[in-house]
Amino acid sequence: MRKYLQNLLLRLENVFNAPFGQALNPWYHLGAITFFLFWTVVVSGVYLYAFYRTGVEEAYQSVERLTHDQWYAGGVMRSLHRYASDGIVVTMLLHLLRNFITGRFHSFRWFSWVSGVLLVWLVYICGINGYWMVWDRLAQFIAVGTAEWFDWLPLFSQPLARNFLGQGDVNDRFFTLLSFAHITIPLVLLLFMWIHTKRMNNAETNPPLRLAVGTLLALLALSLIKPALSHAHADLALAPGVIRLDWFYLAPYPLLYIWSPGAVWALAGGITLLLLAVPWFLKPRMRPAVAEVHLDNCNGCSRCAEDCPYSAIVMRPRQDGRPYALQPVVDPNLCASCGICTGACPYSMPFRSNELVSGIELPDHALATLRVDVDHALAGLRGDVRVMVFGCDCAYDVRALQSEEVAALSLPCIGMLPPAFIDYVLRDTRVNGVMIAGCREGDCQYRLGIRWTKLRLARQRVPHLRRRVPLQRIECCWAGIQDGERARAALSALRARIAQLPQAAILEDDTREHEFKPGDKN
Amino acid sequence: MSHLLKYLGQGLAYALFAVVLGYFSTSPEYTHLPADSALVKLSFNHAAQRKKPCHERTDAELAKLAPNMRIRKDCPRERSDVVVELEMDGKQLYHVVLHPPGLSHDGAASIYRRLLVPAGTHRFTARLKDKEEGDFSFVREENITLAAGRVMVIDFKADVPGAPGFIFKN
Numbered sequence: 001m002r003k004y005l006q007n008l009l010l011r012l013e014n015v016f017n018a019p020f021g022q023a024l025n026p027w028y029h030l031g032a033i034t035f036f037l038f039w040t041v042v043v044s045g046v047y048l049y050a051f052y053r054t055g056v057e058e059a060y061q062s063v064e065r066l067t068h069d070q071w072y073a074g075g076v077m078r079s080l081h082r083y084a085s086d087g088i089v090v091t092m093l094l095h096l097l098r099n100f101i102t103g104r105f106h107s108f109r110w111f112s113w114v115s116g117v118l119l120v121w122l123v124y125i126c127g128i129n130g131y132w133m134v135w136d137r138l139a140q141f142i143a144v145g146t147a148e149w150f151d152w153l154p155l156f157s158q159p160l161a162r163n164f165l166g167q168g169d170v171n172d173r174f175f176t177l178l179s180f181a182h183i184t185i186p187l188v189l190l191l192f193m194w195i196h197t198k199r200m201n202n203a204e205t206n207p208p209l210r211l212a213v214g215t216l217l218a219l220l221a222l223s224l225i226k227p228a229l230s231h232a233h234a235d236l237a238l239a240p241g242v243i244r245l246d247w248f249y250l251a252p253y254p255l256l257y258i259w260s261p262g263a264v265w266a267l268a269g270g271i272t273l274l275l276l277a278v279p280w281f282l283k284p285r286m287r288p289a290v291a292e293v294h295l296d297n298c299n300g301c302s303r304c305a306e307d308c309p310y311s312a313i314v315m316r317p318r319q320d321g322r323p324y325a326l327q328p329v330v331d332p333n334l335c336a337s338c339g340i341c342t343g344a345c346p347y348s349m350p351f352r353s354n355e356l357v358s359g360i361e362l363p364d365h366a367l368a369t370l371r372v373d374v375d376h377a378l379a380g381l382r383g384d385v386r387v388m389v390f391g392c393d394c395a396y397d398v399r400a401l402q403s404e405e406v407a408a409l410s411l412p413c414i415g416m417l418p419p420a421f422i423d424y425v426l427r428d429t430r431v432n433g434v435m436i437a438g439c440r441e442g443d444c445q446y447r448l449g450i451r452w453t454k455l456r457l458a459r460q461r462v463p464h465l466r467r468r469v470p471l472q473r474i475e476c477c478w479a480g481i482q483d484g485e486r487a488r489a490a491l492s493a494l495r496a497r498i499a500q501l502p503q504a505a506i507l508e509d510d511t512r513e514h515e516f517k518p519g520d521k522n
Numbered sequence: 523m524s525h526l527l528k529y530l531g532q533g534l535a536y537a538l539f540a541v542v543l544g545y546f547s548t549s550p551e552y553t554h555l556p557a558d559s560a561l562v563k564l565s566f567n568h569a570a571q572r573k574k575p576c577h578e579r580t581d582a583e584l585a586k587l588a589p590n591m592r593i594r595k596d597c598p599r600e601r602s603d604v605v606v607e608l609e610m611d612g613k614q615l616y617h618v619v620l621h622p623p624g625l626s627h628d629g630a631a632s633i634y635r636r637l638l639v640p641a642g643t644h645r646f647t648a649r650l651k652d653k654e655e656g657d658f659s660f661v662r663e664e665n666i667t668l669a670a671g672r673v674m675v676i677d678f679k680a681d682v683p684g685a686p687g688f689i690f691k692n
Binding site for chain 1: 527528529530531532534535536537539540542543544546547548549551552553554555556557560561563565567623629630632633634636671672673675677691
C-alpha cells in the first residue's frame with residue numbers, strides 16, 4: 001500500500017518539478033513552508049493585537065473596525081492571519097503524510113515524528129483559540145461545541161457548557177483570558193517546533209526565498225480578493241443556524257452533533273495514538289549497522305560530527321592516549337547508517353597502500369570493500385569513453401546503467417562518497433568521466449547528502465575534490481527512483497562531453513596541493 | 523520547459539494553493555440548526571436531599587466517639603438521586619436519573635442537555651424529584667412560544683426565596 005502511495009507521490013512531485021525545478025519544489029520544503037507560515041501568522045498577529053480590545057462587545061467591534069475601517073491594513077492583516085493559519089494546517093498535514101508515505105518516521109526519526117504529532121494538536125488548539133476571540137456566531141458555535149466536547153470527559157464538577165447558557169454568563173475577563181492564551185499557546189507551539197527540529201543538524205526552517213515570496217504573494221492576493229469576514233455578533237440566546245465553517249480547523253465540530261462528543265474523542269484520540277505508535281509498528285525488521293569509529297585512523301577533526309545530518313556524532317575528550325584533543329562518539333539510537341560521516345573523514349583516502357580503514361565507517365559498507373568493488377568494476381570496462389557511476393541506494397538504481405563502457409556502484413547515500421574516490425578512478429585514465437547520482441535535489445533521503453556532495457565537489461567544504469580533477473569530466477545527476485530517463489540523459493551528456501576531451505593525462509598537475517592536513521577546517 | 527511556461531506553472535500552483543485555502547476556509551456552509559427549529563437547554567446544578575435525615579446524638583452515643591468527633595448533630599452524607607422529567611405538549615422529551623457525584627455520593631448533581639425542538643408554541647412541563655420517597659417535589663408547566671433559532675434555557679434553583687424550582691428563560 002505504502003509502495004503504491006510512494007509511486008503516486010513521486011509522480012505528483014514530478015509534476016511540480018517541471019515548473020519549480022527540484023531545488024524549489026514545494027513538496028520538498030513542506031516543513032520549512034510551515035515554519036514560514038507560522039512567522040507570517042506571528043507578524044500579522046502582532047499587528048492585530050495592537051488594535052484588539054478585550055471585552056464581550058469590544059472584541060467583536062474591534063475586529064469589525066480592523067476589517068472595515070482599515071481594510072487596506074488591518075483587514076489584509078486579518079485575512080493574512082487567517083489564511084496563513086489555514087496554510088499551516090495544509091502544509092503540516094501534507095508534511096506528515098509525505099513523511100509517512102516515504103517511510104521517514106521510524107528508527108532514528110521517531111523523535112521528530114512523535115514531536116510532530118504533538119505539534120498537530122498544538123496547532124489546532126492555537127487556531128481554535130483564535131477563532132473564539134472574534135466573538136461572532138462562529139466563535140459562539142465553537143465555544144459551546146468545545147465546552148460540550150470536553151464535558152464528555154469526567155473531569156469537571158459542573159458542565160463547562162453552563163458557562164455559555166446566556167448573554168450574562170460571558171464577561172470581559174473571559175476575553176482577557178482568551179487573548180492571554182492566544183499568546184501563551186503559540187509560544188508553547190514555538191517551543192515544540194524547536195524541539196521537533198532538535199535532532200536534526202542544519203534543520204531547514206526557512207524555505208528558499210523564492211518559495212517564501214511566492215507563498216506570501218499568493219496569500220496576499222487571496223486576502224485582497226476574499227477578505228476574512230466575521231459572522232454576526234455572538235448572541236447566546238440564539239443558536240447559530242448556517243455557519244461558514246473553516247474546515248481546516250473546525251471540521252470535527254459538526255461531528256459532535258452528527259455522531260457524539262464521545263465518538264469525536266474516540267476519533268481524535270484513536271488517530272493520535274495510531275500516529276504515535278506508527279514508528280514502532282511499521283519499522284523495518286532489520287536495521288542496518290550503525291557507524292563505527294576507528295580511533296587508530298582518527299585525528300579528532302570533527303568533520304564527521306559537523307556533517308552528520310542527525311547529530312548522531314558528538315565529540316568527546318580523547319580516551320586512547322593519542323595526542324589529539326577529541327574523538328567522535330556515535331549515538332547508535334540517532335545514527336541513520338547513511339555513511340555521510342565516512343564521506344567527510346579525511347582518512348577516507350583510497351590511494352593509501354596500507355590497509356584502507358577510515359576514521360569512521362559503516363560495518364556493512366567498509367571503505368576497503370568499496371575500493372575493491374571499484375577496482376573490480378573498472379577492470380571489466382572496454383571502449384573509448386569509459387564512465388564510472390556512483391549512485392545512491394535511495395535514488396534511481398544506477399546499476400541499470402551498467403554496460404561495457406559504464407561501471408556503476410551504489411552507496412547508502414551519495415554523501416558517503418569521499419571525493420578522493422573520484423580522483424582515484426580517474427587516475428591512469430581508467431575511466432574518462434565520473435557521474436555522481438543521488439536522490440532528487442531537495443529530497444535527499446538523509447537530508448544533507450546532496451548538499452555536502454555538491455559543496456565538496458565545488459571545493460567549498462572539506463574534504464575537497466582535489467584541484468587536479470577537471471570538473472568537466474564530472475556530471476551530477478539528481479534522479480529519484482522513477483527518473484531513469486533523467487539519469488540516462490545525464491550519462492549520455494557526460495559521455496558526449498568527454499568524447500570531445502583529450503583522452504590522455506586526465507588529471508592536471510597539482511603539486512601545490514596536499515592530500516590532507518590534520519587541522520583542515522572548512 | 524521555457525521560462526514563461528515555468529512561471530505560468532508556478533503561478534498555477536500558487537493559485538491552486540490559494541483557491542483551496544480560500545474555498546475551504548468558509549465553504550461549504552454547515553447548517554447547525556435547521557431553519558424551523560429551536561433549542562431547549564436543560565441545565566442546572568442541584569444538591570438533592572440527604573438519603574437519611576440528620577439526627578441528634580444522645581450523650582451515650584457521643585461518649586463513644588473520640589473527643590474531637592463529638593458533634594451533637596449527625597448528618598449522613600449520602601444524598602438521593604435527582605430524577606428529572608421534561609415533557610413537551612404532553613409527550614416526554616427527556617427523562618434522567620442523576621446520581622450524586624463524589625466518593626460518598628454527597629455532591630450536587632449536574633446536568634446539561636441540549637434538545638432540538640420545532641419552533642412554535644409548546645406546553646412544557648418540567649418535574650424534579652430530589653428525595654427518596656414521594657412524588658416529584660418541583661413541577662412547573664408553562665406555554666412558551668419558541669421563535670426559530672431561539673435557545674430556551676431551563677434552569678433550576680432551589681435557593682430562590684419564595685419561589686424555588688424551575689426557571690424557564692426564553
